[in-house]
Amino acid sequence: MREVWRGLVAFEHRGTGTRLEREAAEWLAAYLEAHGFAPEVERFRAPASWGPEVLAISLALGLGGLFGWAWLAALGFYGFWAYFSGWPRPWQRLFARATSQNVLAEAGEGPRTLVLMAHYDTAKTYFAYHPARVRGFRAQFLSNAALAGLAVPLAWWGGVAGALVGAYFLAQAGLLGWRELKAPYVNGANDNASGVAVVARLFMDLARRPPAGWRVLLALTGAEETGAAGAERLLASGRVPPDAWVLNVDNVGAGTLHYATGEGMLAYYPHRGPLLAAARELEGAAPVAYRLAYFDTLPFARRGRAVLTLIRLAGGVPPNWHWPSDAPAGVRWFQVEETFAYASRLLGRLLPLKEG
Secondary structure (H helix, E strand, C coil), X not given: CHHHHHHHHCCCCCECCCHHHHHHHHHHHHHHHHCCCCCEEEEEEECCCCHHHHHHHHHHXXXXXXXXXXXHHHHHHHHHHHHHHCCCCCCHHHHCCEEEEEEEEEEECCXXXXXXXXXXXXXXXXXXXXXCCHHHHHHHHHHHHHHHHHHHHHHHXXXXXXXXXXXXXXXXXXXXXXXXXXXXXXXCHHHHHHHHHHHHHHHHHHHHCCECCEEEEEXXXXXXXXXXXXXXXXXXXXXXXXXXXEEEECCCCCCEEEEEEEECCCCCEECCCHHHHHHHHCCCCEEEEECCCCCXXXXXHCCCCEEEEEEEEECCECCCCCCCCCCHHHCCHHHHHHHHHHHHHHHHHHCCECCC
C-alpha cells in the first residue's frame, strides 16, 4: 500500500485534465503491469474543474435577479439543483473540454462482479475550505441553495430584494472566476491517494485468492473532483453489471472511520446492498448520511445500484479537505492500514475465498 501512496504523492498534484493527472494514471498502469496485471487506461472527456459550470449558474442567477429576468433566474435555479444533485444537464458537454482517464484492471472470473473503486485526481482549493470555515461548509451551501430558490420569485416581483440577491450571485461568480485563475491544486495525500492505496491492496490480495464465481474490477477513476465524471464514464461503459457490488474508498488517511449510508448535497440517494448490510454488523466504523459533498458512488446510487463508501471524518469533515495542508505530513499511516483491515474483514464476510 505504501508504495502506491508514495508514488501518487510524489506528484505535486493530479488535477483533472492536467499533465500530472495523465502521468499519475500512467504510473498506476505501469505499477499494475509490473505486478502481473493487464491494466487498461480508458480516456474520456471531462470538465477540468467544477468552477466554470457553477460560475455560469451563478451568472444566470445573478443577472436574472439584478435585471428582473425570472426566466434566467429559473434556468439558474434548475442548473444549481441539477448540478448538486448529480442530474444530467443539457449543456454539460460544453464544459467537458479536458481529457481525463480511468485506470482499470481485472482479476478472477464468474457471473458476479465486485468493483473496488477510488479516485486518484485532486482538486483546486477555495476559500470555503479554509480550516476556520470548513465546518460551516454545509450551512453555507444550504444558504446558497435557499437564495437560489428565492432568486426566481424575487426576479419575478422585481425590486431591491431581487437586485440584492442578484448582486450576491454575481459576487459569487467573481470569486469562482478568481478560483479558476489563481487557486492552486492540492497534493491530495489524503484525498485520495490514501483510498487508492487501500483499494489497490485489496485488489491484489483478491487477485491472489480470487473469490469463486467472482470477477473483481479495480477502477481508479479520474475527474471525481469535477463531477464524478470518471465514475459516470465507467457506468456508461457497460463494464459494471446492474447486480455488481461497488466498494469505494475516499479520504481514509486521518480521522474516524465511517461508512456512508447514503449521499447527496440536495437530492439524497441511500446506499444499499450486501456491503452496507455487512458494514452495519461489523464493528470498527460508524454510519454517516453524507450530505457534505458527493462520492464516485453517486452515479451508481442514483440508479439504485449496490454501493458502499468508506471515509474518515474529523469533526464532520474530511481532514485537510481541499486545502494545501492535504499533504503527506497530514496522513496517519496506521489509520490507512486500519481502513484496509476493516475493508478486508468486510469483504471476508461476503465473498467465498479460494484456498491458496
